[in-house]
Structures are given as C-alpha cells and as structure tokens.
Amino acid sequence: MASNAAVPFWRAAGMTYITYSNLCANLVRQCLKEPYRSEALTREKVHFSASKWVDGKPEKPTIRSDTGEE
Amino acid sequence: MAMAALRREGRRFAAPLISNNPINPFRSSFAPAEEQALLGVRSISTQIVRNRMRSVKNIQKITKAMKMVAASKLRAIQTRAENSRGLWQPFTALLGDTPSVDVKKNVIVTITSDKGLCGGINSTSVKISRGLRKLNSGPDQESKYVILGEKAKAQLVRDSKKHIELIITELQKNPLNYTQVSVLADDILKNVEYDALRIVFNKFQSVVSFLPTTATVLSPEVVEREAESGGKLGELDSYEIEGGETKSEVLQNLTEFQFSCVMFNAVLENACSEQGARMSAMDSSSRNAGDMLDRLTLAYNRTRQASITTELIEIISGASALQG
Numbered sequence: 549m550a551s552n553a554a555v556p557f558w559r560a561a562g563m564t565y566i567t568y569s570n571l572c573a574n575l576v577r578q579c580l581k582e583p584y585r586s587e588a589l590t591r592e593k594v595h596f597s598a599s600k601w602v603d604g605k606p607e608k609p610t611i612r613s614d615t616g617e618e
Numbered sequence: 619m620a621m622a623a624l625r626r627e628g629r630r631f632a633a634p635l636i637s638n639n640p641i642n643p644f645r646s647s648f649a650p651a652e653e654q655a656l657l658g659v660r661s662i663s664t665q666i667v668r669n670r671m672r673s674v675k676n677i678q679k680i681t682k683a684m685k686m687v688a689a690s691k692l693r694a695i696q697t698r699a700e701n702s703r704g705l706w707q708p709f710t711a712l713l714g715d716t717p718s719v720d721v722k723k724n725v726i727v728t729i730t731s732d733k734g735l736c737g738g739i740n741s742t743s744v745k746i747s748r749g750l751r752k753l754n755s756g757p758d759q760e761s762k763y764v765i766l767g768e769k770a771k772a773q774l775v776r777d778s779k780k781h782i783e784l785i786i787t788e789l790q791k792n793p794l795n796y797t798q799v800s801v802l803a804d805d806i807l808k809n810v811e812y813d814a815l816r817i818v819f820n821k822f823q824s825v826v827s828f829l830p831t832t833a834t835v836l837s838p839e840v841v842e843r844e845a846e847s848g849g850k851l852g853e854l855d856s857y858e859i860e861g862g863e864t865k866s867e868v869l870q871n872l873t874e875f876q877f878s879c880v881m882f883n884a885v886l887e888n889a890c891s892e893q894g895a896r897m898s899a900m901d902s903s904s905r906n907a908g909d910m911l912d913r914l915t916l917a918y919n920r921t922r923q924a925s926i927t928t929e930l931i932e933i934i935s936g937a938s939a940l941q942g
Binding site for chain 2: 555556559564565566567569570573591592593594595596597598599600601603604606609611
C-alpha cells in the first residue's frame with residue numbers, strides 16, 4: 549500500500565519515530581555550550597531493567613543503562 | 619516459675635509489637651502486668667513498657683522524617699508533571715481518547731512504584747488493570763500486561779502469570795526524564811504487538827487525592843479503521859499534514875509519538891501520586907504512633923503508681939505487724 553511513497557531513511561533503517569526524535573534531541577543537546585551542556589546531558593540518562601515473559605516464565609532481565617552513561 | 623512467667627510476658631509483648639492494632643492487644647496484656655506487680659515482680663513490667671515506648675518514639679521520628687522527604691520530592695516533581703500535561707493534550711484533541719474502542723489485541727500497561735509504604739495506590743492500579751482485562755475478554759479478544767514497577771509485579775505474578783508480556787523495574791534510579799521513558803516506550807512498541815494500549819496510572823489531582831486513570835492509545839491501523847467510521851478521527855482528513863507522504867505513515871509517526879508522550883505524563887503523574895500517598899500514609903502512621911505513645915504513657919504511670927502503692931502497703935503492713 550505504501551510501496552509507492554518513499555519511506556524515510558530512518559524508518560527504512562528500522563528505527564521508530566521515537567528513536568529518531570531522541571537522536572535529533574541528543575544532537576541538539578550536544579550543540580550547547582558549557583555549563584548548559586552538562587546540565588542537559590544529565591537529563592538524558594536512561595536506566596531500567598526489562599524482563600520479557602514467555603508462557604508465564606520470566607527470562608533473564610536485561611538492564612538498559614545507556615545514552616549518557618556509555 | 620518466675621522465669622516462665624517472665625518469658626510468657628516477653629512473648630505476649632512481642633506479638634503486639636508486630637501487629638498493627640494497638641488497642642485490643644494492649645488491654646489483654648496489661649492485666650498480667652498488674653498481676654505481676656501484685657506478685658512482686660514489678661521492675662520488669664515497667665521496663666517492658668519503657669522499651670516499648672522507646673521503640674514507638676523511634677518509629678514516630680522515622681515516619682515523620684519519611685513524610686518530610688516525600689514532601690520535598692513531591693514539590694520537585696509536581697511542577698514537571700503539571701507541565702507535561704501539555705504534551706498529550708494536543709494529541710487527545712487530534713486523535714481522541716476512546717476507551718470504549720473494540721479491538722482484538724489489548725495491551726494493558728500498569729504503572730506502579732518500586733518502593734512500598736505508599737498507601738493503597740498500587741493496589742487500586744492493579745485492581746483496575748484486572749478489571750480492564752475482564753472487560754476486554756471477548757471471544758477473540760486477548761489482553762496482555764506490561765508491568766512497570768515492583769509492586770504490580772508482586773501482585774500480578776500471583777494470578778496472571780500467563781498474561782504477562784514484559785516487566786520493567788528500577789525505573790526511578792535516575793530522576794525521571796523524557797529520554798528514559800521514550801526508550802521504554804520504544805522497547806514496548808518493538809516487543810509487543812497491540813491494537814490498543816491502555817495505560818493505567820494514578821493521576822495527581824492534589825496532595826490528598828489521586829485518581830486512577832486509563833489512557834488509551836490506538837495503533838495506526840485501528841486509527842485508520844476508526845477514522846473511516848466517522849467521529850473525531852474522521853476529521854483527520856481535513857487537516858493538512860506536512861512531513862509525510864502517505865496518511866498511514868503520518869499516522870504511524872503520530873501514534874508512536876503519542877504513546878511516548880502519554881507514557882511520560884503517566885509516569886510523572888504516578889510518581890507524584892506515589893509521593894503524595896506516601897506523605898499521607900507516613901503522616902497517619904506518625905499520628906497513630908503518637909496516640910500509642912499517649913496510651914503507653916498512661917499505662918506506664920499506672921503501673922509505676924501501682925508498684926509504689928504496693929511497696930507502701932508492704933512497708934506499712936510490715937511496720938504494723940512489728941508493732942502489733
């Protein structure tokens with residue numbers, strides 16, 4: 549159905565709109581000067597632990613701690 | 619014989635220390651204390667009451683401190699939550715919030731806290747999630763849970779193990795920010811197939827009132843289907859939209875962003891409600907501790923006076939026995 553329209557490059561690469569906007573926001577934050585830059589980068593820290601459940605059994609939890617930590 | 623009695627005393631005082639009901643265990647345990655006083659083992663019973671008073675006073679201090687900590691955290695997060703309401707309001711104006719939509723795959727996202735001592739808000743969220751699931755369980759409908767927070771995990775694992783899709787914890791290690799919630803939303807979108815996402819959280823009305831709310835986010839296909847049947851979504855075509863070639867692509871971007879914004883607001887509001895509920899829970903618990911302390915003080919004075927009176931009686935009767 550949408551094969552005629554050109555899918556944007558980020559959608560073709562497998563990203564969702566959310567990931568795309570987060571990357572753009574990260575780029576904008578890195579354009580700031582100190583001290584605002586370090587303040588803004590602390591607003592980007594991600595940490596949570598997600599565990600997928602299959603058939604009533606939990607799998608090993610994966611801890612996502614990235615974007616600003618690594 | 620005295621040692622056995624003392625041990626019995628100790629155990630009877632230990633049990634009420636654990637239970638939450640101060641009144642009845644008290645009345646029953648002070649009768650033996652007075653018996654003990656008459657038997658002559660006085661200092662031990664006042665000692666026990668004094669210990670109890672000390673521990674209750676410590677608990678009162680701790681709960682007062684927890685209340686103040688929760689109040690300061692609430693102040694910090696409240697302005698952010700109120701500001702984040704402006705993120706999803708345009709989406710509701712555009713795409714509507716229709717909880718009564720009839721879809722095949724429902725995913726219920728339950729947002730709760732990781733820490734306890736916050737009153738009953740987590741139980742109400744879990745109750746509503748369970749109710750939503752029952753409401754949406756038709757012949758070919760299925761509902762799955764995505765759980766945020768330890769408290770809902772503990773409750774839902776008990777009876778809905780097979781319907782859980784994803785569990786996320788340790789969310790509040792860093793202060794809440796949009797990036798974290800959007801990464802979370804991205805994870806959910808990638809791992810879970812859904813027609814409608816129902817987010818259950820506690821909306822923060824004021825420091826004492828938290829309203830359990832459900833926000834519904836539809837998948838782009840369902841939005842297209844509903845748009846054809848008219849209503850608010852049917853007016854989508856009258857908008858001129860930039861940035862996308864086809865309507866379905868625009869809708870996909872919009873629904874993803876809507877989910878992320880609604881999640882951000884929901885997580886912030888739930889955090890506010892958690893702090894507010896913890897404030898009121900700790901406040902009522904310090905008040906209860908104060909009441910308990912008053913009752914203990916009265917009992918302590920009574921016991922002390924009874925022991926003094928007993929000593930006086932012994933002395934006087936001893937003296938009169940010598941004289942007579």
